Amino acid sequence: DAKTTQPPSMDCAEGRAANLPCNHSTISGNEYVYWYRQIHSQGPQYIIHGLKNNETNEMASLIITEDRKSSTLILPHATLRDTAVYYCIVRSSSRDDKIIFGKGTRLHILP
């Protein structure tokens, strides 16, 4: 079973920040939080990941709570091309550790 829970869907106005929450209350000390997104009929795309500290890259920011039981992915200025299903995943850093996908959050960007 997936170790994360996410809201099934969210709406966000174009140009505004999209904040996608994720709960992972059973996360282990060696597990990272990864975010991927899947645009229709494509393979998932890596967005960002983190262990304890907040992270930022050219795509998004990741805010992880101090107890690591939840996190928020922030898309600072959402565009229509950000419409996708966003998956929050917890996984160790081992390259052999498999990823179990939850149902994700379907993000709709409204023009």
Added chain:
Amino acid sequence: GAVVSQHPSWVICKSGTSVKIECRSLDFQATTMFWYRQFPKQSLMLMATSNEGSKATYEQGVEKDKFLINHASLTLSTLTVTSAHPEDSSFYICSASLPSGGGFNTGELFFGEGSRLTVL
């Protein structure tokens, strides 16, 4: 950047035939690859873990004789859907991790573009 490529991107076949899907890591070696399937409006479901030089590890409920996985080299894993039937029609996706160190992100997993199988 690292890329995982699948071929074919889509395939249509007759019921009873077998279909092979290839997954390649283009600029890195992948000792482990993962195969997923996805039905419309559903999440990805892990089918099996493909291990280079050894047998694949299948998830519960996935028929190993139906979905043959071969990982003969460090850059290629194949999934063969044997005696395909319409219920096998799905989107099949593979993935592989970069090795740790050497400037690569820790444990980052890359996914192929997916292969859409339609069985008539």
